[in-house]
Amino acid sequence: xxxxxxxxxxxxxxxxxxxxxxxxxxxAKITNTISVVTNGEEAVAYLRCExxxxxxxxxxxxxxDLNLPMMNGHEVLAxxxxxxxxxxxxVVVVSGSNAESDIARAYDEQVAAYIVKPASHExxxxxxxxxxxxWFHIVALPAKHAESGT
Amino acid sequence: xxxxxxxxxxxxxxxxxxxxxxxxxxxxHPNQPYAMIAVFMPEVRLHNGTMLRSEDIDHATxxxxxxxxxxxxxxxxxxxxxxxxxxxxxxxxTSSKHFITGQDALDDLKALEAADVRILYRRQFKVL
Numbered sequence: 001x002x003x004x005x006x007x008x009x010x011x012x013x014x015x016x017x018x019x020x021x022x023x024x025x026x027x028a029k030i031t032n033t034i035s036v037v038t039n040g041e042e043a044v045a046y047l048r049c050e051x052x053x054x055x056x057x058x059x060x061x062x063x064x065d066l067n068l069p070m071m072n073g074h075e076v077l078a079x080x081x082x083x084x085x086x087x088x089x090x091v092v093v094v095s096g097s098n099a100e101s102d103i104a105r106a107y108d109e110q111v112a113a114y115i116v117k118p119a120s121h122e123x124x125x126x127x128x129x130x131x132x133x134x135w136f137h138i139v140a141l142p143a144k145h146a147e148s149g150t
Numbered sequence: 151x152x153x154x155x156x157x158x159x160x161x162x163x164x165x166x167x168x169x170x171x172x173x174x175x176x177x178x179h180p181n182q183p184y185a186m187i188a189v190f191m192p193e194v195r196l197h198n199g200t201m202l203r204s205e206d207i208d209h210a211t212x213x214x215x216x217x218x219x220x221x222x223x224x225x226x227x228x229x230x231x232x233x234x235x236x237x238x239x240x241x242x243x244t245s246s247k248h249f250i251t252g253q254d255a256l257d258d259l260k261a262l263e264a265a266d267v268r269i270l271y272r273r274q275f276k277v278l
Contacts, residue, residue, distance in 0.1 A: 016228060019272055020220030023211045027239055096222035117222055121213075121235070122249060124221065 006032040006136055009059035011043040011076065012094075013068050021063060021094065024125045028132035033057065040071025044079050047086050060141050062091045064111075066102060077109040088142045092131060192265040197254040202240070209268040211237045212259050216274035231272075238262070 008025065012018045018036050025034060035056070037043045043064075046053040062080075066073030073093065080086045090112035095102065098116040106114050113131065118124045135141070194202045213219065213231040222228045236255035238248050250258055262269060 014218075014220070014228070016218030016220040016272070017222075018220075019270070023237065023270065026209070027237070119221060119223060121219065121221065121237075 006061065006141075007057050007059045008032065008034045009043070009046065009062045010034060010036045011038075011040070011062060011068065011073070012036065012065045013038045014065075017065065020121070020124065021128070024128035025132070027125050028129045035059070038069075040068045040073065040076045042070075043068075043076050044071065047080065047083075047089075059089060061112075061135055062089055064091050064093050066093060066095045066097060066106070074105060074109065077106070077111065081110050090135065090139075090141070092135075194258075194261045194265045194267065196261065197250070197257050202238070204265040204267050206240055206242070207262070207267050208239045208241045209270060210239065210259070210262050211270045211272070212255070213237075213272045214274045217272045218275075230274075234259075236262075 010018060010021055012021065018038075022034055022036070035046070037046050042053075043062075045051050046056045047058075049056050064073050064076060068076070073095070077091060080089065080091060087110075091110075093106050093111050093114045094117060095114070096117045097103075103114050103116075112135075115127055115131070118127055192204050194204060194207070196202065213235045215232070215234045216230050219229045219231045233251045234253075234255045236250040236258055238250070238258075240248075259269070
């Protein structure tokens with residue numbers, strides 16, 4: 001599979017978690033655009049290009065936390081999967097929760113993968129590298145024009 | 151340029167100057183430039199003796215001891231970083247095992263700062 005630029009959206013409210021995920025993504029040699037929003041409502045506005053996100057670029061993949069202010073991760077997922085323009089975007093949940101109910105509900109909401117945050121930086125970086133290998137080198141992502149339905 | 155290189159032949163910049171002279175624009179090249187500028191790209195010596203060229207380093211990340219690690223165990227609070235730790239990302243990484251901790255991390259951080267490598271800092275929050 002050929003390389004192409006990848007737009008990544010991180011939906012995470014904790015600054016330290018954002019920093020770690022950003023650093024791990026860079027470690028995985030994902031040098032393309034990484035955007036960050038810090039709550040569920042902003043995530044929906046970003047994805048719909050509303051308000052200050054009018055110029056936002058549709059992400060190729062979303063890293064989503066579940067425990068978010070304003071609108072939690074499950075609610076964001078419901079919006080994404082109900083919208084024909086957004087539902088093809090793979091969503092990877094990165095959460096500190098290993099509750100069976102959270103995992104089952106996330107897969108019911110059609111997440112691409114659910115990652116329980118590992119206990120160390122090394123394991124976390126390894127997990128992000130594995131996601132990178134799968135989603136950017138092995139799996140074929142939807143084409144850029146998919147959002148227009150063409 | 152040759153005189154300059156001779157004068158600096160014993161200096162740490164000599165290998166860099168030699169590299170600059172080895173470019174495609176030789177003395178008799180029709181497109182010979184008016185002047186050659188030697189760009190000094192410092193090398194970084196790590197605690198274990200490893201030499202890295204700053205141009206080969208993408209960036210480094212430094213977590214200060216006690217800063218928020220971003221790791222949150224299931225059912226618990228986010229963990230502070232137990233010790234100073236440094237992560238160096240090369241432009242062409244050959245290994246993922248490149249976390250450096252403790253005093254070695256602080257020493258290597260100083261070397262990277264001196265070489266003007268881009269560094270992301272994660273500091274401990276201190277109440278003033």
